[in-house]
Amino acid sequence: MNRLDEVGARARAAARQMTRAAHDQRVDALHRLAELLDTESAKILAANDDDVAAARAEGRAESWIDRLRLDRARLAGIARDLLTVADLPDPLGQAYDQRRLPSGIAVERVRVPLGVLAVIYESRPNVTIDIAALAIKTGNVAILRGGSDTLRSNRALLAAVYQALDGAGLPRDAVQLLIDPDRSLVNDLLRLHEYVDLVIPRGGNELHRFCRENATVPVITGGIGICHLYLDASADLSASLPVIRNAKVQRPSVCNALDTLLVHERVAARALRAVVDLLAQDGVTFRAEPHATLALGALPNDLAARVAPAGPQDFDTEWLSLVLGLKVVSDLEAAIAHIEQHSTAHSDGILTEDRVLAEQFLSRVDSAAVYWNASTRFTDGAQLGLGAEVAVSTQRLHARGPMGLPEMTTYKWVIRGSYTTRA
C-alpha cells in the first residue's frame, strides 16, 4: 500500500481524459492560464511574498530567495513562455511506420502522451507553471513535488491552473501538487510505478542520484555536465577565444558550461596564454596539468596567482563556477581519450579549421551533444530549436540532451485486420 495510491489513481484517470482532449482544448487551457497569471497576479504575488518572508526568517541565502521570488515582470515572462509553448506544433496523433504485412494486417504506430509524469524540483515557482504548461500541451498529466519553501506560491499558481483547466473543459487532476511537506512522500512517489510512467528530477546531482537509487518508476536523470572543448592546432585562435569565453563565463553555474580546455601542443604556448589573459578579466582561475603549466611559462604575478597545478580529481570535477581546467594534448586521439575518460557525455566540442578532424571528433565522441566550432552553452531546448524543454537527459534511454515536446510522447501500435489470425 502506497500513501499516494489515490493521487496516482486520479492521475491515471485524468491521463485517459487528457489523451482524448483535442489540441485546441489543450491550447485553450494555456491561453487561459497566461491570462490568469495577469488577472490573478495580486493573489499570486501576495502568496509569494509570504514564502519569501518565511524563507528570510529561516535565514535562506539571497541566491535561494532570488530563485524563489516572483514579481510582476517575472510573471509576465512566465506568461509569455506559456504562449510560446501553446504555439508549438501538437506532438500527438501522427501515425507513422505504416505497413501492410504478409499476414494481411495493416500496422502503424501512433504518437500518444507518455502518460503520468512526476516532477520533483526545488524552490522555483516558475517551474510549477513551466511543467504544468508542458504537460497540458502534450496531453500528459503532471504530479508536482516542489520545494516546501514555495508552498504558498505553488498553491496560488495551482489555483490559476485549476481555473484554466476548468475553463478549457479539462480535468483538474491533470495537474496535481503534493503539498504535504513530509519528505518521505518523495520515496512513495518514486515507487508509484503502478500509476506513474516517468519521474523527472529537476535539480542538482544529489536529487538525481537519490531518484536513481530509490525509484521503481522509470527516471530520466541528468545533472552533471563535465564539458570539454578541444582547441586543435588548425583552429583560428582569435575566433576561438570568444567561444571558449562564452562557454566558460556566460553562465558558469549551469551544466553546459565549460569545465576543461584541451589544447594541441603545437599551439599550446600561444593559445593558453591568450586564454588566461582573456578569461582572467572575467575572474576565471585555472587548474593546469604539468604540460600546460610548462607551456604557459613565466607569467606576470597577477596572472600567476590565478593558475594552480591541477589536482588528481580536478579533471573529474564539474566546476559550476569560474574555474577552468587546462591540459595540453598531443593530437586528436589524445583529446578524445581524455574526453572518453573524464566527460559525463553531456556536451563536448572541437575548435578546428580541419573538416576531416572535425567530423572524426563528431562521430567518435559519443556525448549527448557534440560541437564543431560552437559554444557548449547551446545544449538547451530553446537554443536547439525545441521551443521548450522539460529536462536535459544524460542517460541514453528514450531521450538524450534537451527533451522537448516530442520527447514527452510515446507511441502505440494500431493493428487493423479482417478477422485475421496468426498462422
Add this chain to the structure above:
Amino acid sequence: MNRLDEVGARARAAARQMTRAAHDQRVDALHRLAELLDTESAKILAANDDDVAAARAEGRAESWIDRLRLDRARLAGIARDLLTVADLPDPLGQAYDQRRLPSGIAVERVRVPLGVLAVIYESRPNVTIDIAALAIKTGNVAILRGGSDTLRSNRALLAAVYQALDGAGLPRDAVQLLIDPDRSLVNDLLRLHEYVDLVIPRGGNELHRFCRENATVPVITGGIGICHLYLDASADLSASLPVIRNAKVQRPSVCNALDTLLVHERVAARALRAVVDLLAQDGVTFRAEPHATLALGALPNDLAARVAPAGPQDFDTEWLSLVLGLKVVSDLEAAIAHIEQHSTAHSDGILTEDRVLAEQFLSRVDSAAVYWNASTRFTDGAQLGLGAEVAVSTQRLHARGPMGLPEMTTYKWVIRGSYTTRA
C-alpha cells in the same frame, strides 16, 4: 565499489569500438557466427548434453529441459535467424531533424547505439545467440546473464561468438557472459549504472519485478499481459470465432494470449454459446461473470462442467493457460471501462463491422497494441514487421510493445557552427 566494475569498464571500452564499426563488419560477424554454429555444432551439442544431464540429475521438469535442449535442427534454426537479422537494414548513422537556427548553428540528430545492454534471462541457450546477434548488428555491447543450468552450453556458444568477433575484427568484450553462479551478482549488475545503459529482463513477471525494485540502471520491463477482445453486436460472429480461438488457444502460455472476452449484451446469448462450444473442443475452461452465466443459460453437462463463476480476482489474472474469462457488457463504453480497469495495457482488441466504433476503440484504449478484427497474438516483433525483437515492453518510456533494431538505438545531437557563441 561494485564487483562488476571491471566487466563494466571493458564493456564501455568495447562500446566505443562498436560505435565505430562499419555495418559490413557487424554483418560479417553474424555470417561467421551462423557458419560456426554449424562447424562447431559437435562441441556445442556435447556441452549442451552435459547441461541437460545435469538438469535431469537435479530433477528439472521436462518442459524446463525442453527449453534448455539444443539439437542439430535447433542450431540450424538459430543460424537461420542470425542471417535474417544480418539482412535487416542498418539502424545506425542516419541524420534527421536537421535545422539551421537563428543563432547560426546547424543542428541535427544522428542515430547511435544505445551502448551497453545487460540482459538477464533463464535457461534458454538460444537467447544467448539471439541477444548477441541483435547487439552486434546494432553496434551495442551485451552483458549476458543466463540461467546457471545453461552454463556449459553458453560457454560453448560464447566461444563461437568470440571467434566470429575476432574474424570480423570486432572486440571480444562486445559480448560478455557472467559465468559466476553467485546470484547476488545480478544485484551488482542492476546497480552498474556507471557502465550499463539498459537492463532488459527476459523472463517471468517475478524477474521483471525484481529488476524494477533493485535496479539503478534504467530497465525495460514487460511481463504481464492481461489481454482483452471485445465482441461488438455488429461483429460477424462466424468470422470472429476463429479470431477468439486463435487468440486463446494457439499458444496459451504467452503474454499476448487472450485472457478475457467481453461480449455485447445484444448478441451475448448466441455468441457466448458459440464460443464455449468451439473452445471447449480445445480444452478451454471458462470463468463467467453473472450476466455471462445468465446469457449462457442451461448448458449440456459436459459444457456446464467447463464453466465456473468468475471469482473476484479472475479478471485481474493473466491465465497463461487454457482459461478464458467471459463478461457481458452493455456497450463500447462499458467494454472500454472494463479494459481500463483490468488491462495491463499490453494487447487489447475489438471485433466489429462498425468502423466508427472501431476507431473510437483504437483511439481510446491506450495499450501498447490495439486491434481491430485481428488476434492479439500478433504482438510480436516478427509479426509486426520488425524482423526480430529483443524484448516486449509494457512500460511507456523509450519503447512500447515489441522492440526491434531501431528501438536498440538512441541519438546524439550534432551541432556545427562557425565559432558561434550563445547570445
